[in-house]
Amino acid sequence: MAKDPVRVLVTGAAGQIGYALVPMIARGVMLGPDQPVILHMLDIPPAAESLNGVKMELVDAAFPLLKGVVATTDVVEACTGVNIAVMVGGFPRKEGMERKDVMSKNVSIYKSQASALEKHAAANCKVLVVANPANTNALILKEFAPSIPEKNITCLTRLDHNRALGQISERLNVQVSDVKNVIIWGNHSSTQYPDVNHATVTIQGGEKPVKGLVADDEWLKGEFITIVQQRGAAIIKARKLSSALSAASAACDHIRDWVLGTPEGTWVSMGVYSDGSYDVSPGLIYSFPVTCCNGDWKIVQGLSIDEFSRKKLDATAAELSEEKALAYSCLS
Numbered sequence: 001m002a003k004d005p006v007r008v009l010v011t012g013a014a015g016q017i018g019y020a021l022v023p024m025i026a027r028g029v030m031l032g033p034d035q036p037v038i039l040h041m042l043d044i045p046p047a048a049e050s051l052n053g054v055k056m057e058l059v060d061a062a063f064p065l066l067k068g069v070v071a072t073t074d075v076v077e078a079c080t081g082v083n084i085a086v087m088v089g090g091f092p093r094k095e096g097m098e099r100k101d102v103m104s105k106n107v108s109i110y111k112s113q114a115s116a117l118e119k120h121a122a123a124n125c126k127v128l129v130v131a132n133p134a135n136t137n138a139l140i141l142k143e144f145a146p147s148i149p150e151k152n153i154t155c156l157t158r159l160d161h162n163r164a165l166g167q168i169s170e171r172l173n174v175q176v177s178d179v180k181n182v183i184i185w186g187n188h189s190s191t192q193y194p195d196v197n198h199a200t201v202t203i204q205g206g207e208k209p210v211k212g213l214v215a216d217d218e219w220l221k222g223e224f225i226t227i228v229q230q231r232g233a234a235i236i237k238a239r240k241l242s243s244a245l246s247a248a249s250a251a252c253d254h255i256r257d258w259v260l261g262t263p264e265g266t267w268v269s270m271g272v273y274s275d276g277s278y279d280v281s282p283g284l285i286y287s288f289p290v291t292c293c294n295g296d297w298k299i300v301q302g303l304s305i306d307e308f309s310r311k312k313l314d315a316t317a318a319e320l321s322e323e324k325a326l327a328y329s330c331l332s
């Protein structure tokens with residue numbers, strides 16, 4: 001029997017990531033090839049005409065899984081009945097703007113969209129925040145939507161996770177699909193800690209530690225970390241625009257694994273509400289290694305953390321605490 005359609009909200013759908021993301025969702029990349037979808041696309045009034053153009057293209061693409069499109073600038077209409085919300089909409093940093101100015105605009109957007117989601121989304125709606133500052137926007141959304149379970153509010157660090165897989169695969173000249181269990185700890189920012197201490201590569205039928213195969217601790221503790229931390233900036237420098245196709249693809253990976261589960265023996269990185277695991281202060285949205293099963297994520301427990309890693313985990317947590325304080329000062 002055909003499945004009922006799932007309603008997926010994409011905010012900022014007229015933007016760059018939105019334009020890459022909506023066809024992926026309509027093709028089944030996010031929820032699987034047998035899952036019909038109804039797309040809800042939200043943008044702001046100045047982008048309404050462009051949003052309508054995206055809707056026209058979705059119709060023209062005749063996606064068999066796409067059972068409807070809502071394209072609107074009305075946040076209530078956009079949020080009504082949605083099962084999944086991918087929050088890409090936000091205010092980009094412009095020339096001459098201070099960090100606090102951008103933070104102030106974005107946290108107030110996330111505060112008001114939190115209320116709309118809380119009141120109008122389907123029960124058990126899963127939320128993924130992509131827009132920067134992603135962890136702090138997600139935290140504000142969580143704080144102002146208290147009736148949405150905290151487990152349902154996450155942010156995107158899967159792009160950083162995939163970037164780390166990509167770097168290891170290039171360095172070792174192996175298929176990216178044979179590399180697994182890297183970890184992104186902390187903030188989706190340049191303080192994030194890409195950690196390969198537990199990562200493996202499948203080689204000649206067995207799983208071998210990445211550390212041993214790379215056999216260059218200086219590179220793993222130096223250049224590798226910097227490349228992953230700075231990859232977003234490198235894309236902006238090269239394209240004069242921030243990453244879009246890789247961000248859209250990572251958003252699909254994040255939701256797909258959350259809903260459909262991670263493969264046995266594999267974890268992924270997700271920004272989730274910290275419960276004190278690995279001595280990260282509770283009350284932050286922090287990226288951890290997680291496994292997913294039956295629509296729920298669980299932080300992987302018991303991984304050893306050496307002194308080098310401990311410092312990195314703490315530094316990115318400290319930045320998130322500062323961002324949290326700044327966000328609250330913007331809202332007060």
Ligand SMILES: NC(=O)c1ccc[n+]([C@@H]2O[C@H](COP(=O)([O-])OP(=O)(O)OC[C@H]3O[C@@H](n4cnc5c(N)ncnc54)[C@H](O)[C@@H]3O)[C@@H](O)[C@H]2O)c1
Nearest residue numbers: 012014015016017043047089090130131132134156159247
């Ligand atoms: N977490 C990640 O891995 C990651 C990766 C890449 C980009 N990003 C972030 O994703 C966000 C979007 O990137 P983009 O390149 O698509 O930007 P973009 O400027 O092309 O698109 C953003 C869209 O959001 C819309 N928007 C603004 N305010 C809105 C509101 N209140 N409600 C709904 N829509 C609104 C804009 O009109 C625009 O169409 C940025 O914040 C970017 O920094 C995050």
Ligand SMILES: O=C(O)C[C@H](O)C(=O)O
Nearest residue numbers: 132231232233235242243
């Ligand atoms: O938009 C940015 O600042 C960069 C983006 O978050 C990325 O990681 O590519």
